[in-house]
Amino acid sequence: MLQPELVSKLLTTAHQYGADFAEVYVERWRRRHLRVLNREVKEALSGLEYGAGVRLFFGTEVVYAYTNDLSEANLLEVTETLARLKGEKGRVDARGAGGLDFRKQTATGLHAPKMPLESQDKRYRLERLLEAEAAARVAPEIKRVETRLLEWDQEVLVANSEGAWVEDRRVRTRLVVVAIAEDERGAQTGSAGPGLSAGLELFERFPPAEVGRRAGMQALTNLRARPAPAGTMPVVIGNAFGGVIFHEALGHLLETTSVAKKASVLSDKLGEPVASPVVTYIDDGTLAHGWGSSEYDDEGHPTERTVLIENGVLKSYMVDRLGSLKTGYRPTGSGRRQDYTFAPTSRMRNTFIAPGDTPKEALFEGIEFGLYAADMGGGQVRPGSGEYNFAVKEGYIIRKGRIEEPVRGAMLVGKGPETIQRIVAVSDDLANAPGMCGSLSGSIPVEVGQPHLLVSELVVGGQA
């Protein structure tokens, strides 16, 4: 996307102003979005994004600029202006004037698509969405169905003043179905949205009809559901997207962005027990075709599998370059950003709780009255206080150890460090699900996951 000579010139310019480290990030991103409502195409959109970000470190102080004018003159001007904000020209680059000798690394294609953006025509995509829609109409109460297909094809180049030159391509595809069920009492929704780092072969792993049916059934369940009860009670959290609770309650607290400032309640706790001993928590950027996977992170560092918590003991944080510089912790390939308009920060990739050995059925035994949070919406956390919340998308009452009537509108709230101590049993049915995570460096794809698990008590926000 940019020639090595130009990149070298930009990085050298930064050095001449005294920057300790310089990085150039370039991306060219094609996206498609197709939205169908009640069998009609409502929106069909294609786009091309093209831009670069230049980041310089002066100690642990960072200056960042981005632009989508990628002409040599503009990029040089941007870099000079940026460098001038912090430094003064005069330092001689130790590597001389001959430019950088880049060590080129190219992805091996671990997550390469079988059916990329160019394959099949648009009609083929539309037909798959119509299949999903038809299957979502599980009952006459399903009045509206909206389906969406998102396709991304992102080419990335990261080069830095240490001589790294990394090219990566990330292809991602996601199908989202939202069903609306309606009767005289009102409207309720159900949704399903599988996504992979893959092309249209997503439809083989997740047949559109199955995805549609799941959304339709959930809407119908919610229509028949009563408002959730309010109060503190034991909660069994479903697998797959259930993992979002620990993404919020635990994952964000382990990112060096807040850990380095001691602004996370889990700062300085390496080697200490921070969770119930049944909890092992892993962040893995290498899962083949995982929605949050990539071969390299957005700083050009290879991604890896990082064990964060092992049997309740804190083993590692998620560390980006700046975080590593500030804390001394080893980088874990966790530097991520939404796109060229954001400087990277430490972020999660595919983060999940490892399976335990309790059979799923055993989690419910002995619960006199509680909530089964079968499927989850999103959530939010304040790392500084650990206060988090997340929404239950499909929930049921547990009475005398049995799953009984559906309830809707439940919100689980709590403090992360307390909740992770209260996990009393973990089942053996680990599954992951995709989501979008918003934080300082923008909105990025992540997977969350877990087996079914039991939390001894949680505040359930429902109708009082």
Added chain:
Amino acid sequence: MTFEEAKTYLLERAQALRVQLEVFGSHQRELSLKAHEGRLEEVKQAQRGGIGLRLVENGRVGYAYTEDLTPPSLDWALEEARQNAALQSETGGFLPKGHALGHQDTLGEGLSAPLEAKQRAALEFEANLRKDPRVGQVMFAGYTEREVAVHLGSTEGASGTYRAGLAGLMGSMVMREGTSLKQGWGADWAGEFHVLDPGRTAHTLLERTGRLLGARPLKTGRYTAYLEPRAFAHLLLAFWSLWSGKAVLEGKSRLAGKLGTRIASPAVTLVDDPTFPQGLVRRPFDAEGTPARRTVLVEAGVLRNYLTNSEAALRLGVANTGHAARDYRGTLGVAPTNLVVEPGAGVTFETGVIVSEVMGVHAGANPISGEFSLQALGLWVEDGEIRHPVENFAISGNFLELLERVVAVGAELEWTFMGVAVGTPVVAVADLSFAGA
């Protein structure tokens, strides 16, 4: 190519192809300065722009955009937009008749202060936050400004540009008292840099967060809620799409079919006004070139209007309120600009919960059903006196039922900006459900 050159190129190509085309370009500049422990920790300066196309061929609409303004990329976008239009089974799509809108500048010299002054503001803000001994860590604190230039052109005669911008101070910090920890955040925005006051913003943020320290659990029950402006603004931001003409058309709004009926307490009057003189955001015309004007959404509890663009207005058979909205990377929708809850006679605290903020709005609020269940923070008030802060609870209900139960509206507007600006006073709501211990 420049925007204007790209616009001319695309409109000429569209005429040759005999298709209708609207070109919406925007170019944004951003400066952000973050301070940490007395030094500038992060400086960001940036520019980004692109062109979005809305193409109509045989009554079918297709979209595409590009940030690369070279002829091959512009041609690619045009071709993709045509292919996308051909996918539609629905016809009847159109571009509104447009006219010359000229060049308007709503920003003026608003952001013209020297860089050094802005750096000082960021540093001063952070230093003021650290003055309070209860502040453990400042997560971030700094100054941000954004400036946008919008260009519009169409084969139907629309043509115009405008420039707008905002400056803001934003921060977040953790406060501690004993074992109680609270992370506060706050932001103050203004149309002009010199209106910002780092001391005042820091003081407000410290006060708002500090009063929540030592919070106790709240007993589950139904109480009167005194929703502070920021909390009510977040609810409105989660639920404004109930008024979206596009949502009404698509069967996704519970306000469908209710024009002229009472949907809220008579205490509620809700307006969107992109021309509001004290509004944070100003725009002279919308994304299709319809001139901006004040629109009453709810008048003393009665639903008066939806927010519409030309298509929603035509299909619903109502007037176009000029709320077409788009980013060049998106498709045409509708959106408010300055949502204003008109001030009322004032709120007298009796017994209940002052809700200072709500969290988890993106997940816990369902704009289709109107239902919400949200984590909240606040203060217990009894017989008109604040007794102690409360935490670890959620408020829940249906937003439309909440509007019916509004018993009083405060007398003073306070602004919150999150893409849309919301001006609202304190809103008192009877009998809201609180789930806690």
